[in-house]
Structures are given as structure tokens and as C-alpha cells.
Amino acid sequence: MHRTDIRPIIDEKRPKIYIETYGCQMNVNDSEVILSILQDEGYALTENMDEADVILANTCSIRDNAEQRIWGRIDQFRLQKRKRQGVVIGIVGCMAERLKDKLLEGHEVDIVAGPDSYRSLPALLRAVTPDTPQINVLLSHEETYADISPVRMDRNGVSAFISIMRGCNNVCSYCVVPYTRGAERSRDPQTIVREAQQLFDCGYKEVTLLGQNVDSYYWKDASGADKDVNFAQLLEMVAKISPELRVRFSTSHPKDISDEVIYTMAMYGNICRHIHLPVQSGSSAMLEKMRRKYDREWYLERVRKIRSVIPDCGITTDVIAGFCGETAQDHADTLSLMEEVVFDSAFMFAYSERPGTLASRKYPDDIPYEVKTERLNEIIALQGRMSLKSNEKEIGRRLKVLVEGASKKNAEELCGRASSNKMCVFPSRGEKAGDYCEVEVVSVTSATLICKRID
Ligand code: 5AD
Ligand code: SF4
Numbered sequence: 001m002h003r004t005d006i007r008p009i010i011d012e013k014r015p016k017i018y019i020e021t022y023g024c025q026m027n028v029n030d031s032e033v034i035l036s037i038l039q040d041e042g043y044a045l046t047e048n049m050d051e052a053d054v055i056l057a058n059t060c061s062i063r064d065n066a067e068q069r070i071w072g073r074i075d076q077f078r079l080q081k082r083k084r085q086g087v088v089i090g091i092v093g094c095m096a097e098r099l100k101d102k103l104l105e106g107h108e109v110d111i112v113a114g115p116d117s118y119r120s121l122p123a124l125l126r127a128v129t130p131d132t133p134q135i136n137v138l139l140s141h142e143e144t145y146a147d148i149s150p151v152r153m154d155r156n157g158v159s160a161f162i163s164i165m166r167g168c169n170n171v172c173s174y175c176v177v178p179y180t181r182g183a184e185r186s187r188d189p190q191t192i193v194r195e196a197q198q199l200f201d202c203g204y205k206e207v208t209l210l211g212q213n214v215d216s217y218y219w220k221d222a223s224g225a226d227k228d229v230n231f232a233q234l235l236e237m238v239a240k241i242s243p244e245l246r247v248r249f250s251t252s253h254p255k256d257i258s259d260e261v262i263y264t265m266a267m268y269g270n271i272c273r274h275i276h277l278p279v280q281s282g283s284s285a286m287l288e289k290m291r292r293k294y295d296r297e298w299y300l301e302r303v304r305k306i307r308s309v310i311p312d313c314g315i316t317t318d319v320i321a322g323f324c325g326e327t328a329q330d331h332a333d334t335l336s337l338m339e340e341v342v343f344d345s346a347f348m349f350a351y352s353e354r355p356g357t358l359a360s361r362k363y364p365d366d367i368p369y370e371v372k373t374e375r376l377n378e379i380i381a382l383q384g385r386m387s388l389k390s391n392e393k394e395i396g397r398r399l400k401v402l403v404e405g406a407s408k409k410n411a412e413e414l415c416g417r418a419s420s421n422k423m424c425v426f427p428s429r430g431e432k433a434g435d436y437c438e439v440e441v442v443s444v445t446s447a448t449l450i451c452k453r454i455d
Contacts, residue, residue, distance in 0.1 A: 018052035023060025032150030059095035139182035215256035278318035282337025314420030322372030324363035
């Protein structure tokens with residue numbers, strides 16, 4: 001089936017909606033679901049806040065600074081309301097779910113909608129008046145938006161996100177997500193494959209399957225257990241659409257990533273050789289307190305397994321510095337694990353206490369700000385060296401790169417990612433976004449592989 005309606009509708013006469021997205025890839029995809037729902041209601045997207053009838057912020061609660069940023073934006077949105085009567089401001093997503101009607105108190109927000117109530121946005125918009133703000137923060141055990149075709153807002157039409165599940169059942173003690181996104185539920189695999197096929201038919205070359213913990217994806221089929229689908233099987237179903245369609249996924253949980261997933265990756269050349277495997281800490285004592293349900297040894301064994309089956313697999317991670325009670329030795333354990341694994345890249349954070357989480361109730365946030373910052377800086381500096389070391393191993397290797405567009409620094413050059421997710425730049429021969437190029441790595445920085453063309 002060919003679809004042409006996956007791009008935003010351009011229609012001057014329609015009321016305009018402006019959407020800002022914060023947080024993770026899942027939120028990027030949720031904004032595309034929201035746009036789909038609101039286009040059906042007669043709205044059209046605008047990228048210019050000054051002409052918007054409805055201003056939405058799809059928000060993140062993961063760390064306090066994410067929320068502080070959004071409070072700042074709400075002040076900006078309120079200025080729009082002063083300039084133009086009738087503008088509606090909506091706060092949706094994780095922060096809406098966490099703060100609920102607190103967002104309505106004196107802040108001139110008109111609509112508050114949590115991650116499972118996007119279908120009610122048209123009704124909320126119809127009901128809202130300057131004196132009657134609207135709120136829906138009900139969480140669901142079933143909602144997966146499976147039947148909604150997201151309206152794609154990416155720039156280049158090459159790479160798209162597909163949510164395969166929602167919510168999270170792993171109560172990591174530091175994390176607010178189970179409270180903001182509710183219980184885990186998996187989406188019907190047929191609807192996932194159909195969405196990936198539609199994207200491919202529309203010219204997309206890469207899909208990223210998204211979930212808080214993709215390894216616990218499990219579809220129980222009503223027609224019998226032999227029709228059940230686990231994550232490895234889902235990956236295979238999507239990979240079979242076409243060898244020209246690259247498949248990525250995120251996020252993997254070290255406690256759940258199975259050998260079956262690793263072997264499935266190895267079997268299909270179009271499943272990208274990249275696993276985002278958040279470690280959080282290299283100290284088993286910290287991991288226990290974080291309720292990660294694995295220890296340092298388990299994590300290192302999973303890395304060895306991945307590399308024994310897929311030697312060129314990119315492995316990236318998330319690290320938290322200064323969790324409750326973290327000793328100098330715990331911190332040293334994180335550094336030594338990073339040196340042992342040599343991650344290709346990492347997202348690194350200072351611990352931020354989140355209200356309502358297990359850690360906030362049980363453990364004092366007792367690492368002073370200066371110590372957290374110092375440890376974080378050490379982690380960041382070490383990762384810089386590890387990224388460089390990992391990239392240096394690529395020199396001389398031949399890679400297949402999916403072109404994303406012109407390189408930012410030099411219009412004569414193209415950029416795109418290798419299967420491992422590493423960013424490559426190389427001379428253009430007039431290819432377009434979405435083409436594949438064969439290149440050889442000649443030199444590197446900690447962030448980029450600089451390549452030449454191979455004839
Ligand atoms: N403080 C700091 N970092 C956090 N993360 C999640 N919760 C917190 C928190 N309270 C990080 C984890 C997770 C990533 C998405 O954000 O590393 O993997
Ligand atoms: Fe932020 Fe987590 Fe919500 Fe994503 S799921 S928007 S990272 S709080």
C-alpha cells in the first residue's frame with residue numbers, strides 16, 4: 001500500500017498547531033502521533049509560534065533540569081497569549097503526567113494531557129475556554145496508538161521512529177518513567193510491520209524500533225501461543241521487509257537482552273550493529289541500590305557475548321554520576337568499567353532526585369553538588385578518550401553509510417551513519433539523502449569518522 005499522507009498537511013486556511021518536543025526519541029514519535037490526531041481534527045502544523053492557534057510542549061521529567069527548561073518555555077508561551085487572544089497552551093507528555101493540575105495553577109496553561117490521553121486532545125481542544133482549562137492524565141494498560149499513522153516531522157525523509165511498546169515495568173529506583181508513562185504494554189506486531197512497510201514504500205531507508213526496554217517486548221496472540229511474538233522475532237519480521245531497509249532499536253536492558261536477539265542481529269545484515277545498553281554504574285553495590293537487577297559481572301558478560309557474536313557491534317551507554325551513597329570506590333568502579341568496555345559513546349548525567357521515586361523515599365541525595373559535578377566531569381573526560389580509542393580502531397575499515405545529507409562544515413561533503421551508528425563524513429559524488437555509499441575510514445576524531453570513497 002502506498003501512502004502519501006505521512007507528511008504534514010500544508011493548508012493556510014486550517015487553524016495552526018505548533019509543537020515543541022523535549023526528551024527522548026519516544027517523545028519525538030509521540031509528537032508525530034499527536035500531529036496525526038490533530039490533523040484529522042482539521043489542524044495543520046506550523047513551525048512558527050507567532051502564527052499558532054495552539055501551542056503544545058511535549059515534555060520530559062527525567063531530570064529536574066529538563067523540567068526547569070520547560071517552565072522557562074511556559075513563560076515564553078504566555079507572552080504569546082498576551083499578544084494574541086485565544087491562543088491555547090497545552091502541556092503534554094511526562095511532565096503533564098507528573099505534575100497534573102499543578103500545571104494549571106496560575107500558569108496560564110489551558111490543556112494538560114498525559115502520554116496515554118492524546119486521543120482526547122480534540123475533545124479537550126473543543127471544550128477549552130479561557131476560564132475552563134482541560135486536563136486528562138489517565139494512564140492506560142492498553143493504549144499503544146497502534147492504529148494511528150504518525151505524521152512524520154523529520155527533515156530528510158530517511159530515518160523514522162516506530163514505537164513498539166509503551167510504559168515501563170522496571171522500577172529502577174532513580175527513575176520517574178514508570179510513573180509518567182505507566183505500565184508496560186506491547187503493540188500488535190502486524191501494525192508495526194505495516195508501519196515499517198509504509199515508511200519503506202514512502203522512501204524511508206531506516207526505522208528505529210522504540211521502547212523503554214525493547215527486550216521485554218512480548219505480544220500475546222489471541223489465536224494461540226505459537227503465534228506469540230518476542231522481540232527477536234519482531235526484529236526479524238521488520239528486517240525481512242527489505243535488505244535496503246536498515247533496522248535499529250533502542251533501548252536494550254542489560255538484564256533482559258537475550259542471546260536470541262544477538263543471534264538475530266548477526267543473521268541479518270540490515271539490522272544495524274549497534275546496541276544502546278545503559279549501564280548506569282560500574283559498581284555492583286550501586287546497581288543493587290538502583291534496582292537494575294544485574295551486577296557488574298553480568299553486564300561485562302553481556303558485552304563479551306555481543307562482541308563474540310558480532311565483533312564490530314557498536315555499544316553505547318548511559319551513566320549516572322553521584323547516585324545516593326556513591327563512594328569514591330563506586331565511582332572508580334564506573335571509570336574502570338568504562339575503560340574495560342570502551343563504549344563508542346555515552347550519555348552521562350549527574351543524579352537528579354525525582355519526587356515519588358523509590359530512591360527519593362529511601363535514600364538521601366547525599367553526594368554534594370561539587371562532588372557529583374567533579375565525578376561527572378571525570379566520566380565525560382574518560383569517555384572522550386574512549387570514543388577516540390574506539391574510533392581509531394575503525395581506521396582502514398570499509399563501511400556502508402546511509403547518507404543523511406550535506407556535512408555541516410563542508411557542502412562538498414556528505415554525512416551519514418555507519419551500521420554501528422558512528423557518524424561518517426566523506427566527499428560527495430552527488431548522492432542524495434537516503435542513498436547508500438561505500439567508504440573507507442582514513443582518520444578520526446572522538447565524534448566523527450573521516451572517510452574516502454571506494455570505487
Ligand atoms: N537522574 C539522572 N539521570 C537519570 N536518568 C534517568 N533517571 C535519572 C535521574 N533521576 C538517566 C539514565 C537513563 C537515561 C535515559 O537518563 O541514565 O538511562
Ligand atoms: Fe523524558 Fe523519560 Fe518521559 Fe522520555 S520517557 S520524555 S526521557 S521522562
